[in-house]
Amino acid sequence: MKHVTKVNGARQPFDRGRVQRTLRNMGVGAEDAERIAHEIEESVPDGVKTATVLRIIRSRAKAVRPAAGHRTNLRRALGLLRSKPDFEEFVRVLLREHGYRVETGCVLAGLCGEHEVDAIAERDGATIFVEVKHHASHHRVTGLDEGRIARAIIEDLQEGFRAGRCTVSIDGALIVCNTKLSGHAKRYATCRGIGHIGWDYPEEQNLRTMIEKTQSYPVTIVTGVSRSVSARLAAAGFVTAKQVAYGDAAAIARDTGIPLKKVLLIAGRARAILEA
Template sequence: MKHVTKADGGRQPFDPEKVQRTLRKMGVGAEDAERIAGEIAESVPDGVRTAAVLRMIRARAKAVHPAVSHRTNLRRALGLLRSKPDFEEFVRVLLREHGYQVETGCVLAGRCGEHEVDAVAEKDGTTVFVEVKHHVSHHRVTGLDEGRIARAIIEDLQEGFRSGRCVVAIDGALIVCNTKLSEHAKRYATCRGIGHIGWDYPEERNLRTMIEETQSYPITIVAGVSRSVSTRLAAAGVVTAKQIAYGDATTIAHDADIPLKEVLLIAGRARAILEA
């Protein structure tokens, strides 16, 4: 059995089905994905690094699905966003795509102090404050501290509401991060009833699936978008590929102070990704 070496040095069995799933997410058809996965499984040496496997996947995917050349890896794209305000705004847009009513710029008064939160979100009669955690490296793990802090804020805000200081009845907290969660963080959040959305947690409704269900890809999914360009776009309120693909290019170019020609180029690539 062949193994792959992960970025942290750990080893795990090579999984052709995982290769197929990656290819399908890139838009490759089922038949081609199965064939390519088999070819890669036969050609890779034992102990190959996962980064090398991903390069092989992308190279073969481009040959059968040219739109792949316009996009970067989703986890990497999320890491390329600035923590503040880009990723925070991206999370707010994503929550709205999933039916949340979202308010921003919120400072809530607890019984013992005031708390500036990244958003207040309401859905199905439940209101939560949102805390966003972003790591540049997607290999980082989000740990327990965020859950502990959120629990303390929940208690203070609920006590503040009962005493008349807080005008919003907060039912709980939702922590959203772009990385995986530690097992300790998962256990604590479950025990304390704190909502947590991580890269692959919960299994059925996590950050990756929420993005893919609505095609709410970050603007950095488009290959070739530099940090300076993504920063200017974010300042103009454009943080997703959909916003630039189907928005008014002239308005975006003006608001972001980016040449119209470059906006049109990015928009074309974004549409190729979304419509693949």
């Protein structure tokens, strides 16, 4: 069994599955990712540095999918968004792409108090409020607290509606986060009927699959989009790569203050990613 050496000097077994996941996050197809991961494992020496493995992954990804050179890791791209308002608006855009009617967050009156929610979404006759949780580090885990809070808000809003205080009849809640969920959070959400969308949960409609299905990548997927540039784009309402790729570059430059040359560069790279 081969091992890799981490930055801190620790050794751990070579994880081919992790290499495959990294390749998939860079836009490489499943078959190519499996083949490349196997070839990398066979070719690198025992004890290879993880930084070296990552360089090889990037090189091999670009060879089979040149547009991979214009994109960063999807999980990292999501982490680069600011929690407010960038990721909140990104989630609203993503839900619209999947058939929800979405209203920007507002304050709803419950029986015992008022609650500011990130969005109200409606689909298939059900109306839910959306709570968005964002971590800058995608290695963090979203835990139980968000579910418990959402449960309490549901009860208060439903009681408020029956008492005539809330004008919106809320059927449930949906929590959307950019990280994985703890096992406890999953069990509680399932038991209480609270919708949860995390990086890889639920299996059939998680954040990653929802993004890839509609190509609703955050604009930070594009290499060269710094936090400051991303913030200026988001302030003008541009949070996805599609919005920049197919938008009016001159108008984007005018509205954001980003030089037109830079906007054109980002738009070109975004189109290469989307059309690969």
